[in-house]
Amino acid sequence: MTIRHHPSAELILDYAAGGLAHGPALAVASHLVLCPHCRRTTQRLEALGGRLMADAVGSQNDSGRAFDAILSKIAGGADESVPALQPATAVFPHPLRMALGGDIGTVPWKRLGMGAYHYIIPSDDGPATARLLLIPAGRPVPVHTHVGTELTLTLRGAYTDATGHFACGDLQEADDSLTHQPHATPDEDCICLAVTEAPLRFKSWPARILQPLLGI
Amino acid sequence: MGHHAMNIGARLDESARESSLLLLVAQSRDVDAFRSLFEIFAPRLRAFVGRNAGAALVEDIVQETFVNVWRKANLYNPERASAATWIYTIARNARIDLLRKTFRPEVDANDPALVPEPAEPAFEQISRDQEDVRLKRALSALPAEQHEVLRLAYFADMAHGDIAAHLNLPLGTVKSRIRLALRRIRLEFGEEP
Numbered sequence: 001m002t003i004r005h006h007p008s009a010e011l012i013l014d015y016a017a018g019g020l021a022h023g024p025a026l027a028v029a030s031h032l033v034l035c036p037h038c039r040r041t042t043q044r045l046e047a048l049g050g051r052l053m054a055d056a057v058g059s060q061n062d063s064g065r066a067f068d069a070i071l072s073k074i075a076g077g078a079d080e081s082v083p084a085l086q087p088a089t090a091v092f093p094h095p096l097r098m099a100l101g102g103d104i105g106t107v108p109w110k111r112l113g114m115g116a117y118h119y120i121i122p123s124d125d126g127p128a129t130a131r132l133l134l135i136p137a138g139r140p141v142p143v144h145t146h147v148g149t150e151l152t153l154t155l156r157g158a159y160t161d162a163t164g165h166f167a168c169g170d171l172q173e174a175d176d177s178l179t180h181q182p183h184a185t186p187d188e189d190c191i192c193l194a195v196t197e198a199p200l201r202f203k204s205w206p207a208r209i210l211q212p213l214l215g216i
Numbered sequence: 217m218g219h220h221a222m223n224i225g226a227r228l229d230e231s232a233r234e235s236s237l238l239l240l241v242a243q244s245r246d247v248d249a250f251r252s253l254f255e256i257f258a259p260r261l262r263a264f265v266g267r268n269a270g271a272a273l274v275e276d277i278v279q280e281t282f283v284n285v286w287r288k289a290n291l292y293n294p295e296r297a298s299a300a301t302w303i304y305t306i307a308r309n310a311r312i313d314l315l316r317k318t319f320r321p322e323v324d325a326n327d328p329a330l331v332p333e334p335a336e337p338a339f340e341q342i343s344r345d346q347e348d349v350r351l352k353r354a355l356s357a358l359p360a361e362q363h364e365v366l367r368l369a370y371f372a373d374m375a376h377g378d379i380a381a382h383l384n385l386p387l388g389t390v391k392s393r394i395r396l397a398l399r400r401i402r403l404e405f406g407e408e409p
Contacts, residue, residue: 001331009395009398009402010391010394010395010398013369013394013398014369014375017308017369017370018308018309018311018312018320018370019369019374019375022316022318022321025320025321026321028321029321029322029323030321032323033323033327033329033330033331034329034331035331036331036332036333036334039323039333040333043296043297044347044351044401044405046297046301046304046305047297047298047301047347047348047351048351048355048366048370048401049301049304049305049308049370050297050298050300050301050302050303050304050305051300051301051348051351051352051355052264052355052366052367052370053257053260053261053264053300053303053304053307053370054257054260054300054304055260056260056261056263056264057260057263058258058259058260058261058262058263058264059259059263066258066275066278066279067251067254067258067282069279070254070279070282070283070286071247073279073283074283074286074287077283086324086326086327086328087328088328089328090327090328090329091329092329093327093329093330094323094324094327094329094330095321095322095323096321098319098321099321123318124318169331
């Protein structure tokens with residue numbers, strides 16, 4: 001897998017700093033699973049967080065009592081946390097499987113029209129919407145603009161738009177100035193995770209009228 | 217310069233001691249080592265998260281963090297992260313879990329979907345100690361205004377817009393300070409800006 005489109009350093013910084021809402025964090029973490037290069041950047045930015053924390057100047061106050069409370073909480077709870085059991089094989093990255101409660105075969109796809117399907121991943125964390133999109137080989141997604149940023153992580157197949165070619169593992173960061181019509185490449189259906197800060201604005205009237213009905 | 221090098225040397229000793237305390241917790245469930253880690257890091261953690269959170273939330277974060285440090289100590293790998301960095305990530309996640317009631321999307325090293333690093337390293341291989349030295353050097357070279365913006369980005373839920381409001385600066389200024397700080401750090405690691 002050769003990844004050509006990476007999240008910006010600013011986006012990885014926000015992930016490492018814990019400032020991203022669930023949807024964007026899901027897209028970034030899933031990209032990290034597929035991209036050793038950005039994992040390394042993340043480690044470095046986490047080390048930066050560690051450094052900044054270690055440099056913070058604190059004062060000891062009431063530490064004895066706080067420590068005793070921690071010991072009794074440890075004694076009271078189930079002691080060791082069990083790491084999540086991993087299956088032998090997987091298509092989707094672990095963070096996405098956690099959010100979906102399953103892998104690629106369990107997605108409850110809903111019809112989106114023009115042969116495309118989607119599934120909105122339930123989340124109660126802020127206005128961002130995370131959805132899986134399935135675009136049939138060679139077909140387009142309706143033209144749309146964004147309110148705010150859209151992050152699109154390709155999970156299978158590839159798509160192209162006016163700005164480039166996006167294959168498995170690529171993360172496209174598009175701001176609201178971009179009006180685009182992505183097309184899946186002709187050889188394979190394309191599955192991607194698209195995270196928008198606010199609902200999409202479709203350009204064509206039928207799509208706009210249907211938007212509330214389709215829940216997109 | 218000599219003074220600077222000495223500082224870094226002292227930091228490395230400190231960092232090695234902190235790592236070995238964490239390993240004692242992992243391997244021997246050593247409560248004294250755990251208490252030492254708490255005494256080293258709890259005050260710093262309070263100061264770190266305290267700026268933007270109420271006192272009760274700060275104590276919840278500290279408690280949740282150290283409960284998880286105890287429970288997850290066996291996952292600590294000293295070759296990948298310093299004790300400070302690892303505890304920082306535990307605290308960051310504890311904070312998110314407490315505030316948002318949703319799990320934080322995280323990479324799991326055992327994920328079968330994980331694409332491993334290439335066998336022929338495409339990256340310069342440097343030790344974690346060397347990484348620490350470079351990071352420290354990059355941080356100390358940052359202008360105060362960039363340092364401040366970075367610190368705010370890492371403390372708590374401050375989106376760039378919140379930082380701008382907090383510092384009474386235009387959003388564009390905050391973003392460009394963050395960009396400049398990140399560029400300085402990338403340069404320190406010999407990457408293209």
